[in-house]
Amino acid sequence: MHLHASLLALALLACAGAAQAAPNCTIKLEGGDNMQFDQKTVSVSAGCKSITLELQHTGKLPVAAMGHNIVLTATPDADAVAKDGIKAGAAANYVPAGDARVLAATRLVGGGESATASLPGSKLEPGGAYTFFCSFPGHASLMRGTVTVTP
Structure with a gap:
């Protein structure tokens, strides 16, 4: 019986390790009526075939x-x-x-709405310098952050 329990424990540990090593292929941001994204830095994995941008407008305007x-x-x-x-x-x-300078962009959304966009993962390289921002007039100076591409 102890052998079965040990094998089960090893199998569960292997699954947990695989889940932790899963690549991060999504940049998920929230922005509200305060003209700020909820994050200033995000990261994605270099091995992603596709990277998704997800925006949720948490405001009401x-x-x-x-x-x-x-x-x-x-x-x-x-x-x-x-x-x-x-x-x-x-x-x-x-x-x-x-x-061509725009690697990806979502559509504009108002309060309570969301939008997504995607780009090939090959457009982002580890060690590259990338910035995300909101291009609504007057927002880009406050609503911006950096993207790190991890190996």
């Missing part, structure tokens, strides 16, 4: 007054993309259409 999105760029491109996004306007979700 409508998209026209306090819209949020997530835009992901290389860090050196973030400020220029945010500026160009304002020129692109609300109809374009304040994201320049076809801009």
Whole structure:
């Protein structure tokens, strides 16, 4: 009987280890009427085939007054993309259409809404410098953070 219990314990430990080693392929952020994301730093695993951005707007204000999105760029491109996004306007979700500097972007959402977007995992490299931000006018300076790609 002790052998069976030992084997069961080993099997459970192996499963727990595998669960802990699962790659993180999702960037999940919340933003509310206070113009802040709930996190300033996030990480994803380098081995992901696809990376998903998930945004939940936890506030109550409508998209026209306090819209949020997530835009992901290389860090050196973030400020220029945010500026160009304002020129692109609300109809374009304040994201320049076809801009190669934009690695991924969700649509704008208002209070109580959510949005997702994805990108190939190969677009992010370990050691690279990446920034996420909200491109709604006036938000990018407060609503931003960094993405770390872990091996």
